[in-house]
Amino acid sequence: GAVVSQHPSWVICKSGTSVKIECRSLDFQATTMFWYRQFPKQSLMLMATSNEGSKATYEQGVEKDKFLINHASLTLSTLTVTSAHPEDSSFYICSARELAGMTQYFGPGTRLLVL
Amino acid sequence: GQNIDQPTEMTATEGAIVQINCTYQTSGFNGLFWYQQHAGEAPTFLSYNVLDGLEEKGRFSSFLSRSKGYSYLLLKELQMKDSASYLCAALDSNYQLIWGAGTKLIIKP
Numbered sequence: 001g002a003v004v005s006q007h008p009s010w011v012i013c014k015s016g017t018s019v020k021i022e023c024r025s026l027d028f029q030a031t032t033m034f035w036y037r038q039f040p041k042q043s044l045m046l047m048a049t050s051n052e053g054s055k056a057t058y059e060q061g062v063e064k065d066k067f068l069i070n071h072a073s074l075t076l077s078t079l080t081v082t083s084a085h086p087e088d089s090s091f092y093i094c095s096a097r098e099l100a101g102m103t104q105y106f107g108p109g110t111r112l113l114v115l
Numbered sequence: 116g117q118n119i120d121q122p123t124e125m126t127a128t129e130g131a132i133v134q135i136n137c138t139y140q141t142s143g144f145n146g147l148f149w150y151q152q153h154a155g156e157a158p159t160f161l162s163y164n165v166l167d168g169l170e171e172k173g174r175f176s177s178f179l180s181r182s183k184g185y186s187y188l189l190l191k192e193l194q195m196k197d198s199a200s201y202l203c204a205a206l207d208s209n210y211q212l213i214w215g216a217g218t219k220l221i222i223k224p
Contacts, residue, residue, distance in 0.1 A: 044202070102145065
């Protein structure tokens, strides 16, 4: 149980394009989903918290117009990196928390490489 | 401020036991998590403690002392595949996870 999927697992794109990453909770409903970014050999960095049906809460320093988050249903959240640049290249990981639970379950992550 | 402290790196021998400590200071407390993260992969959930005491799950056990703001993860019968980073995270009063920087565990044959 508590499986979270992410798609795609790998993205290579040109600078200036937009990239959408999907995060799905497969066997549970998640009112809250989280988006993290992790650079090589560094800690997880929380980017934003998204609650189903409402606007995401972004961490300080994260541009909400650049990283668009949509949590349209209890099983799906999307992160769109708009006008991606090479410095956006990173490992993006989502997690989901069950309705009545405390535990965050992580998706497998999406590696983004912007050329 | 909120803070999680754990050692940066530890080394242990295959078959041995290792204890990874974590101390936390948070605004309110709703539990302590341990996650395992292999290089290049996403974290996977290991344990959640909200009450004082030891929780055992196979080769892995996790301990919590709320009065001391302290937790540890105990790994027994170490295997090479246990080489990974172990992340300690505390849930604060707003149900936000406060993450430690992780402890890189190196297992030697």
